[in-house]
Amino acid sequence: MRRADGDTVIAGFIPLLDSALLVTAAERGFAAREGVTLKLVRETSWANIRDRIAIGHFDVAHMLAPMPIAASLEITSLAVPMLVPMTLGLGGNAITVSNILWQRMCDHGAPRDGDPAGTARALKGVISASGGSAPLRFGVVHPFSGHAYELRYWLAAAGIDPDRDVEITVLPPPLMADALAADRLDGYCVGEPWNTAAVLAGTGRIVTTKAAIWPKSPEKVLGVTRKWAASNSDLLAALIRALAGAATWCADPQNHRELAELLSGPDYLDCPAEYCRPALSGELLLSRDEPLSRPDFLSFAGQAALSPQPAHALWFYSQMLRWGQVTHSAEREAVVRATYRPDLLEAATGVRAEAASLTFFDGVGFDPDAVADYAAAFPVRA
Amino acid sequence: MREQLAILVIDTNRIRSSIIEQGLRDAGHERVIVVDGMDGLVRKITEIDPDVIVIDLENPNRDQLEHIFQVSRAVRRPIAMFVDRSEAGAIEAAVDAGVSAYVVDGLKRERVKPILDMAISRFNAFNRLSQELEAARNELAERKTIERAKGILMRNRGIGEDEAYRLLRKTAMNQGRRIIEVAEGLVISAGLLEKRDEA
Numbered sequence: 010m011r012r013a014d015g016d017t018v019i020a021g022f023i024p025l026l027d028s029a030l031l032v033t034a035a036e037r038g039f040a041a042r043e044g045v046t047l048k049l050v051r052e053t054s055w056a057n058i059r060d061r062i063a064i065g066h067f068d069v070a071h072m073l074a075p076m077p078i079a080a081s082l083e084i085t086s087l088a089v090p091m092l093v094p095m096t097l098g099l100g101g102n103a104i105t106v107s108n109i110l111w112q113r114m115c116d117h118g119a120p121r122d123g124d125p126a127g128t129a130r131a132l133k134g135v136i137s138a139s140g141g142s143a144p145l146r147f148g149v150v151h152p153f154s155g156h157a158y159e160l161r162y163w164l165a166a167a168g169i170d171p172d173r174d175v176e177i178t179v180l181p182p183p184l185m186a187d188a189l190a191a192d193r194l195d196g197y198c199v200g201e202p203w204n205t206a207a208v209l210a211g212t213g214r215i216v217t218t219k220a221a222i223w224p225k226s227p228e229k230v231l232g233v234t235r236k237w238a239a240s241n242s243d244l245l246a247a248l249i250r251a252l253a254g255a256a257t258w259c260a261d262p263q264n265h266r267e268l269a270e271l272l273s274g275p276d277y278l279d280c281p282a283e284y285c286r287p288a289l290s291g292e293l294l295l296s297r298d299e300p301l302s303r304p305d306f307l308s309f310a311g312q313a314a315l316s317p318q319p320a321h322a323l324w325f326y327s328q329m330l331r332w333g334q335v336t337h338s339a340e341r342e343a344v345v346r347a348t349y350r351p352d353l354l355e356a357a358t359g360v361r362a363e364a365a366s367l368t369f370f371d372g373v374g375f376d377p378d379a380v381a382d383y384a385a386a387f388p389v390r391a
Numbered sequence: 392m393r394e395q396l397a398i399l400v401i402d403t404n405r406i407r408s409s410i411i412e413q414g415l416r417d418a419g420h421e422r423v424i425v426v427d428g429m430d431g432l433v434r435k436i437t438e439i440d441p442d443v444i445v446i447d448l449e450n451p452n453r454d455q456l457e458h459i460f461q462v463s464r465a466v467r468r469p470i471a472m473f474v475d476r477s478e479a480g481a482i483e484a485a486v487d488a489g490v491s492a493y494v495v496d497g498l499k500r501e502r503v504k505p506i507l508d509m510a511i512s513r514f515n516a517f518n519r520l521s522q523e524l525e526a527a528r529n530e531l532a533e534r535k536t537i538e539r540a541k542g543i544l545m546r547n548r549g550i551g552e553d554e555a556y557r558l559l560r561k562t563a564m565n566q567g568r569r570i571i572e573v574a575e576g577l578v579i580s581a582g583l584l585e586k587r588d589e590a
Contacts, residue, residue, distance in 0.1 A: 056453040060491070064483050086457075086471035087482070151454050152461060179458035181451040 072232035094353035129167035148197035201288035260310030333391030540574035
């Protein structure tokens with residue numbers, strides 16, 4: 010028996026472009042069509058999202074893809090076992106550096122097309138040439154985030170040790186561009202629109218993208234506690250259908266203008282609508298006068314964008330091992346595998362998982378069945 | 392008697408943080424430090440070496456704070472209060488009030504619990520006061536709107552103040568609405584009409 014308010018789902022979100030599915034489902038009738046009353050609550054930190062879903066204030070939440078894994082592994086505070094029944098978007102992040110650092114990278118032969126191998130090599134050149142002077146400081150949004158692992162992967166591929174050769178700090182996404190302008194950061198990895206914000210302000214230059222570092226990779230996911238999923242399976246299935254419907258709408262280029270207006274509104278991102286357009290259209294601006302077409306920059310719809318892949322969860326786990334956030338055990342690996350649940354998406358929508366994208370820009374292959382060996386084989390690791 | 396606990400309060404709202412600070416001092420805590428920003432926080436945490444850290448949940452810098460705890464080797468590593476989930480009620484009370492706390496590992500629960508309880512009750516008191524203030528502001532605004540509506544009726548119909556109020560009340564009763572709703576409608580429509588007259 011459902012309670013009187015049994016059709017209500019309370020969802021926490023952080024104001025970022027990839028909250029689009031939740032916002033659209035609530036604002037454009039996709040949730041109502043599935044009989045779901047979707048209430049969105051904007052949050053100011055991932056720590057709040059984590060705490061409020063753990064104590065049951067939120068039924069579901071917009072979460073960084075590694076967060077539910079960290080919670081299930083109990084390596085975060087207020088850890089509760091969680092599930093990921095669907096992905097909320099692929100890609101959407103970029104690495105941006107200050108104008109001064111970009112100049113120095115150009116002096117070391119940085120390519121201008123956002124190629125990750127070339128820009129990382131140029132950064133290595135800058136760091137080697139600077140000798141022992143103050144380390145460059147980079148920002149990410151959270152220790153358990155795609156941003157942290159992508160930035161570290163990019164740095165380490167060029168032989169830069171992220172824990173010794175640079176300093177990595179944590180900042181809220183909307184503050185990144187200001188921190189760059191104020192010379193408190195030299196660069197950062199963050200989701201859109203906060204790279205474009207620095208580009209349009211003329212204070213930063215995008216050097217590479219998540220889509221180039223790890224093509225078609227998950228960024229945010231729908232997080233739900235195992236407990237809530239078990240006692241609300243019908244409601245969760247209806248919510249998944251609503252979000253899948255919203256994903257199709259969000260992916261249609263005809264709707265991008267409207268989506269940019271919607272997301273930039275005061276209840277959501279509260280920023281100029283022009284900040285939102287480059288990521289939605291895939292027509293990026295690396296600097297004010299350097300456009301780059303990257304149609305796969307951010308994807309919302311299709312099997313690959315919706316289905317949470319256990320192999321991707323294992324890659325995040327491999328990076329937790331690599332950087333010393335957790336030690337390996339067979340039990341932990343099993344917990345990670347069981348956190349991402351493509352079967353829940355398939356049962357609700359019929360969308361089946363396809364082969365996971367496991368290709369990285371440096372050509373190093375990832376075998377999800379040999380995760381500990383993979384993590385231990387990196388020359389740069391904690 | 393052991394040495395007093397050092398308590399760091401991080402709150403972007405200075406009024407609220409001063410209420411917390413006063414509460415802690417009243418409870419006999421003398422080593423209380425209040426900061427409203429994250430500038431130089433690593434250095435401050437190293438200097439102060441706090442036993443307990445209280446932070447408001449609206450603060451966008453919680454993720455940064457937790458990161459500082461994780462990576463800083465100079466300070467004793469604080470952990471989130473209530474890591475064992477036996478005190479679910481206390482966690483909820485804290486989140487409901489909008490406050491979170493971290494304590495250095497190994498500190499006895501009995502020494503810390505009263506500090507968090509105080510923070511929760513002061514946060515709740517502050518929330519209540521804010522709501523009352525908001526309500527008072529609204530009430531004042533409502534009263535002004537009704538005054539304006541009465542003025543419009545008095546001008547347009549050539550009636551006295553009491554009669555204007557009776558007319559508002561009668562219209563509200565007939566339409567099953569609140570007086571303020573009728574008054575707002577009247578003020579808005581009068582504004583539109585005035586503009587049209589001017590045009």
